[in-house]
């Protein structure tokens with residue numbers, strides 16, 4: 240289906256994952272129409288898809304939950320001239336008045352963001368996750384469904400915290416690191432490390448040499 244871009248519309252870019260439906264639903268609950276642009280191929284044809292070629296470069300957000308994929312999609316969007324990322328916060332999320340949500344970030348249904356937390360540009364907080372006070376998420380960082388970042392936690396750029404994981408106070412998760420589902424993280428996690436278990440232990444490392452730490456849109460905002 241091709242939809243018409245109008246007032247109160249946000250473009251959702253990079254929509255090959257079913258996760259895009261969460262973004263579309265959050266926008267709908269906020270009274271905003273979504274237009275989906277498939278830059279990759281394979282998008283669900285039931286989405287309100289529009290043609291990438293003719294699409295307006297207006298307000299946009301990303302439709303992916305995985306950290307590195309979001310970072311790559313942010314770069315692809317910037318390359319195509321999308322320079323107005325907007326944050327999307329589901330109306331069922333609870334966000335402290337002192338928290339900051341940066342451009343392009345997405346806070347999904349039922350998430351709670353506590354005082355003085357900072358959700359970085361193009362970061363993703365998934366369903367029912369709890370982001371404790373003074374916690375900071377970097378560029379394109381992702382927190383999975385139901386994960387608990389207790390307080391004063393730092394999640395580096397493009398790092399990913401899996402579903403239901405718990406990160407203890409003051410812990411730093413390095414650039415591009417991955418915390419497995421259900422892990423309990425008691426110590427800092429090195430950049431690129433993949434950890435799992437309770438207490439979390441390093442399972443292996445992934446290559447992150449060329450991974451960006453800075454949002455391609457940060458110079459535009």
Ligand SMILES: CC(C)(COP(=O)(O)OP(=O)(O)OC[C@H]1O[C@@H](n2cnc3c(N)ncnc32)[C@H](O)[C@@H]1OP(=O)(O)O)[C@@H](O)C(=O)NCCC(=O)NCCS
Pocket residue numbers: 304365383384400401402403417418419420421422433434435436442
């Ligand atoms: C930790 C993780 C990144 C490892 O992925 P992987 O490297 O592909 O690992 P594999 O699936 O090959 O599993 C390797 C081993 O670790 C174990 N393992 C995998 N994930 C685990 C986890 N979260 N906790 C404990 N053990 C885990 C597997 O059972 C397997 O053990 P075995 O060799 O004894 O059979 C992944 O399993 C994970 O938890 N990802 C997070 C998923 C998530 O939360 N998604 C959110 C959706 S929005």
